Amino acid sequence: MAMAGGGGLNRSSSRGQLPPQELLDDLCSRFVLNVPKEDLESFERILFLLEQAHWFYEDNSVEHNPSLKSLSFKDFTSLMFNSCAALRPYRAHLDDIYKDFTHYKFRVPVSGAIILDDTYERCLLVKGWKSSASWSFPRGKRSKDEEDHTCAVREVLEETGCDVSKLLKMDDHIEVSIGQQRVRLYIITGVKGDTVFAPQTKKEISVCNFSKFFLIFSIWVKRILIPRDYIKTMF
Template sequence: MAAGGLHRSSSTPMRNSLPPQELLDDLCSRFVLNVPKEDLESFERILFLLEQAHWFYEDNSVEQNPSLKSLTFKEFTSLMFNSCAALRPYIAHIDDIYKDFTSYKFRVPVTGAIILDESYERCLLVKGWKAGSSWSFPRGKKSKDEEDHSCAVREVLEETGFDVSKLLKLDDFLEVVIGQQRVRLYIIAGVKEDTAFAPLTKKEISEISWHRLDELYPVGDEAISRGVNGLKLYMVAPFLVSLKAWISAHPPPTTQKQDSSARGTCVWKAKNNSAGGTSTETPLVQAGTGSGLEPQIADTAPGKSFRNFRFDTASIFQSMEAAFSAN
């Protein structure tokens, strides 16, 4: 029996079968073993590497082989820890390692962009791939040593296919701190509504649309909210008051007004969206009232601390040499 109660079939692979050992070995070698030494010094870095392996598996292996099962990141992590010789000694601690990583991710700074049309009355929102996902501004977590604006350009390009680098101004941004996570969004104003958008990543974004700002204001003060038009929003409400103030101080150069009766305008939609997503983000609970937005993260307290953990890199390198010699 494989990790996490998953069964591996020994017979001819059936639809939704688990990845064969050869594929798992290849993913382990490509994404875990063949990395700089410093990336093997903590479980947090190891699981970020496994995230990349998971995306590769979902975007390439599963699409090219319909018999392979689409896995959640937790399922994939369990399989990799059970299959990779360098990780197998720590399989008994997989639940704590995964919980600790989830908590850590909610402390990694996030950057992105608020893209406004030429009238400053509409903004561009993206919808996640998973069924029931909320709409949000395009944004994502910073990589190690990455600058805020560079992360914003990269994430917006990945999620919308639009390069904001020439329009981004370093001083035009809004920033909030939610829980232990800093979120910075750069304001990209004056983008034409007929701009072509399409995500560069697979199975992350299901739809991209322009939405009227006056329809996004939440009924309540929740970080996860619904606009006055009923649209389900994620990490939009905390920025709207400051965004309105910025627009008042920076009026659009054009006097063109949008039709106030117009609803959201879809500019891209996935043809075959799957109901089974692979997101591991944990939702935020209701924000506090008053001037401070301080929502707490739901059930993401870390497990046993592995912050000071160091892998036995010598044995890992020995495993790599043995593998290379065998080939």
């Protein structure tokens, strides 16, 4: 399914229907129009808002109405720029706006945690929702005006259901730079090995598991991902 800056998308297909105008209007009102003025001062902030709208659409609208088509974020953004009156004046520039946003996202700082169990022999890894997803430490992009440690606690809670706010020590962290993006991972110790992990967000994390600690040294630091060659030896 292709997207053009000022074009539209076919509203019917064998795989499902595109969202009706009523639903698009509701998403625009909920996620774009009724936000603080400063959140509409840049296209980067606007597309972050549309990203939240896209997650809501996929996790709620599509899940509760199977006749709706699942959309990529790029196609969803195209629909919103073509249907939302506040965004429509800029639809001719959408290709450039989307490209700039993609580049911008790779500069947003990332925070997370390397979580060790109470034996110090295993660390916690999470696997994304898609079958092709890699294993990694729980982590995510900082929100606007969010501190690194606050982001790390939030991301760990969202991805694992584990609250590490009382275990996090501000000075215990490692930091690497990946291109223009800074990644900070806090070292968290003392999490019980029999902890039951339960991701709080829909369709983001499929599995949370403790892995043998020695594998931490096989982390591909440039991407903070576990090499696929080691996956079979993890558990």
